[in-house]
Amino acid sequence: MTCAVLCIGGELTRGERDNVNATWIASGLTDLGFEVVEESVVDDDRQRIVDAIERLGRTARVVIATGGLGCTGHDVTAEAVARALSVRLVRHEPSIERIRRRMEKLGRAMSELHARQADFPEGAEVLANPIGTAPGFALRVGGATAFFMPGVPVEMQRMFDEHVAPRIRTLAPSDSYQIRLRSFGLPESTVGERLAGAEGEFPGVTIRHRADPPEIEVKVLARAGSQTAARALCERATADVRRRLNDVVYGEVGDTYAGAVGRALRAKGYTFAIAESCTGGLVGTMITSEPGAGDFLLLDAVTYANSAKTRLLGVSEDALRGHGAVSAEVTAAMAEGVRHVSGADIALALTGYAGPRDGGASKPVGTVFIAVAGPEADVEVKEYYFPGDRLQIQTLAAYAGLHRVRELCRAK
Amino acid sequence: MTCAVLCIGGELTRGERDNVNATWIASGLTDLGFEVVEESVVDDDRQRIVDAIERLGRTARVVIATGGLGCTGHDVTAEAVARALSVRLVRHEPSIERIRRRMEKLGRAMSELHARQADFPEGAEVLANPIGTAPGFALRVGGATAFFMPGVPVEMQRMFDEHVAPRIRTLAPSDSYQIRLRSFGLPESTVGERLAGAEGEFPGVTIRHRADPPEIEVKVLARAGSQTAARALCERATADVRRRLNDVVYGEVGDTYAGAVGRALRAKGYTFAIAESCTGGLVGTMITSEPGAGDFLLLDAVTYANSAKTRLLGVSEDALRGHGAVSAEVTAAMAEGVRHVSGADIALALTGYAGPRDGGASKPVGTVFIAVAGPEADVEVKEYYFPGDRLQIQTLAAYAGLHRVRELCRAK
Numbered sequence: 001m002t003c004a005v006l007c008i009g010g011e012l013t014r015g016e017r018d019n020v021n022a023t024w025i026a027s028g029l030t031d032l033g034f035e036v037v038e039e040s041v042v043d044d045d046r047q048r049i050v051d052a053i054e055r056l057g058r059t060a061r062v063v064i065a066t067g068g069l070g071c072t073g074h075d076v077t078a079e080a081v082a083r084a085l086s087v088r089l090v091r092h093e094p095s096i097e098r099i100r101r102r103m104e105k106l107g108r109a110m111s112e113l114h115a116r117q118a119d120f121p122e123g124a125e126v127l128a129n130p131i132g133t134a135p136g137f138a139l140r141v142g143g144a145t146a147f148f149m150p151g152v153p154v155e156m157q158r159m160f161d162e163h164v165a166p167r168i169r170t171l172a173p174s175d176s177y178q179i180r181l182r183s184f185g186l187p188e189s190t191v192g193e194r195l196a197g198a199e200g201e202f203p204g205v206t207i208r209h210r211a212d213p214p215e216i217e218v219k220v221l222a223r224a225g226s227q228t229a230a231r232a233l234c235e236r237a238t239a240d241v242r243r244r245l246n247d248v249v250y251g252e253v254g255d256t257y258a259g260a261v262g263r264a265l266r267a268k269g270y271t272f273a274i275a276e277s278c279t280g281g282l283v284g285t286m287i288t289s290e291p292g293a294g295d296f297l298l299l300d301a302v303t304y305a306n307s308a309k310t311r312l313l314g315v316s317e318d319a320l321r322g323h324g325a326v327s328a329e330v331t332a333a334m335a336e337g338v339r340h341v342s343g344a345d346i347a348l349a350l351t352g353y354a355g356p357r358d359g360g361a362s363k364p365v366g367t368v369f370i371a372v373a374g375p376e377a378d379v380e381v382k383e384y385y386f387p388g389d390r391l392q393i394q395t396l397a398a399y400a401g402l403h404r405v406r407e408l409c410r411a412k
Numbered sequence: 413m414t415c416a417v418l419c420i421g422g423e424l425t426r427g428e429r430d431n432v433n434a435t436w437i438a439s440g441l442t443d444l445g446f447e448v449v450e451e452s453v454v455d456d457d458r459q460r461i462v463d464a465i466e467r468l469g470r471t472a473r474v475v476i477a478t479g480g481l482g483c484t485g486h487d488v489t490a491e492a493v494a495r496a497l498s499v500r501l502v503r504h505e506p507s508i509e510r511i512r513r514r515m516e517k518l519g520r521a522m523s524e525l526h527a528r529q530a531d532f533p534e535g536a537e538v539l540a541n542p543i544g545t546a547p548g549f550a551l552r553v554g555g556a557t558a559f560f561m562p563g564v565p566v567e568m569q570r571m572f573d574e575h576v577a578p579r580i581r582t583l584a585p586s587d588s589y590q591i592r593l594r595s596f597g598l599p600e601s602t603v604g605e606r607l608a609g610a611e612g613e614f615p616g617v618t619i620r621h622r623a624d625p626p627e628i629e630v631k632v633l634a635r636a637g638s639q640t641a642a643r644a645l646c647e648r649a650t651a652d653v654r655r656r657l658n659d660v661v662y663g664e665v666g667d668t669y670a671g672a673v674g675r676a677l678r679a680k681g682y683t684f685a686i687a688e689s690c691t692g693g694l695v696g697t698m699i700t701s702e703p704g705a706g707d708f709l710l711l712d713a714v715t716y717a718n719s720a721k722t723r724l725l726g727v728s729e730d731a732l733r734g735h736g737a738v739s740a741e742v743t744a745a746m747a748e749g750v751r752h753v754s755g756a757d758i759a760l761a762l763t764g765y766a767g768p769r770d771g772g773a774s775k776p777v778g779t780v781f782i783a784v785a786g787p788e789a790d791v792e793v794k795e796y797y798f799p800g801d802r803l804q805i806q807t808l809a810a811y812a813g814l815h816r817v818r819e820l821c822r823a824k
Contacts, residue, residue, distance in 0.1 A: 011622070013451060014439065016620060016631065020430060023427045023431065025427065026425055030427055036426065036455075037457070037460060038454050043448075276693075279700075280700025281693030284692050284696075284716075288692025289806070294716055297716045297717070298716060298720050299716060300716065301713055301714070304705065305754070308710050341723060342723070357706075
């Protein structure tokens, strides 16, 4: 069963924003078991919309279209569809009422431009918009069932889930089930090598990986005659993928690496403190982006200035003078200092050169020291080199620090 | 002069990644003065590629295509183009040599799959790939000049700039110049109202704004007979836009709001310290994502636990017990404490409920206190309410805090 996606809007053809709707819809259709054979984007030009609708109505069985249903003069999708089908536009009274009530709630009167959003090609089925003003509609175009929705992503997504998916699900040639795994710790090429051959062992399963630096996402998509069979197949293939990648898989889509580290700390009952310098608070931001970080995180001291390292963490001025702020000695002292001042069980400290400043030939931009102080163990410092620009170096350093903490939690 | 963009790849029609190439190319063509009338995406299916090429060759004068030029079995673009034009594929010896040398550098032998990347439709002009293996090519298709490039964004972008733009620039009907302004501090609807009518005063100028929450970007695009005239026109229109938006415009594209705050601190010669709680280090991360933050930032104390607020910042246990950690009193004490312990001129402190925990009926999720301690002035605390999920609340709070610091720097 072939599908096509049509996105309408000059902001897309002018390249003013990424076409996230096309990605979202194509992914949704693929998950439902359809094959998307074309995505097309045209601007708000009546004739070009007409041409695209007529063409896609010939080549696809399902067409999902977005955009051009709002209340500005640019919004001409309904008009173009009517022209393509040689029918007239008809005003839909129940929609008029909904639009009027919605405008009243916003304290505004309904204008003729607002009312035009209730004009639909004759014969169309109107699709209510549960969270926005402009309704959508569905109708036959050539050999296809076509759905038209507003281009606002959240509205489109709600309408796709509530109106479109239930209407087309039975048309899909197979049921499918998908699991998306998140991993950190292996380069993309190694992930590719380890996954080579996995698809062959599970007919009906597609395994794809893509870099979302520094993480790698692995998508396992199974197709089978029923949803139950697809799910069982997907779970068997996913177990194999996890075996192949070993423990670099930390969770599924929606999880974060910092969340996995938080779970590891919570499981051990450890409290945690951080002392940052070159990462500027990034480790703390990652940890606290997950709810419940207050259960274990006591303190993140971003001691950017040497004076702060001394005053807050008790790093000696001798160490700073003798070894420099970016050194194994100072980083270890920061970890010990922040563990002491916070009273935490585990402490992490990071210093480094994220650029543009460096530490001379022996400490180029990208040099980072990371120290971990465990609940009993001594402080352990390692030196790293991370390539890239400032943000890349900070991100890689933050991940490496979190990785060390996770390892410490899993050690015993 | 009409242009079309064609992107080839199953990872796009399956919705596995956003089509960033389409956005980048459409934006580049628009900047060069072209009108993009269609973007099309097809998977790696020979016949569908043939259909798309033939169709776009009829409707556009310039076609920019990406994808399907690599060395996997899925890469069939060159073959499909040859089929569409009824010509044969011809191996390009200079490209073979380049591919061989490149593989040698990577320590690998050139296989037949690698060599296939040097097969081009007869009559094509080969376009060297300065940073990757697969070359591109250009040729006439119907009424259009068509360019085919690999889908790897960095390679495609280099090749567009080096090979495509110079060849098509003279075809553009006008020259254009663009300025993108970054703003923070006004809601999108107000920006829209203030900009209403601006386009009318500058014929040839397009003014668009789009939300990049919580910031708003305003794009001023001018077209005129020459590059010089377009630039002069754009600069006049931009000056008008800045007047209309007053001081919420903080810079141009590439600038960040934290960078603007950093410039304001540096201009005054102020040193700066932060005490964060609900924002978990986000303010510090934003400030230190800009190089040179070490010139003014002394410390960011992310005192997540009450014990850390007491131990590090000297917040009294009475205040914490009496008013709660999320209160005007404690936030003020944190600002004073971090100013004192760091010795900074200016201090910012934030506490709040980012969720899921709240502070009861009077302090729902979204309640945030922000205190600023100036170089002479007393501490000033304000209470805010920010809607949204955890990350949105943290982001809005961080921006509001930075805004307060910027205002303080600009006060006298």
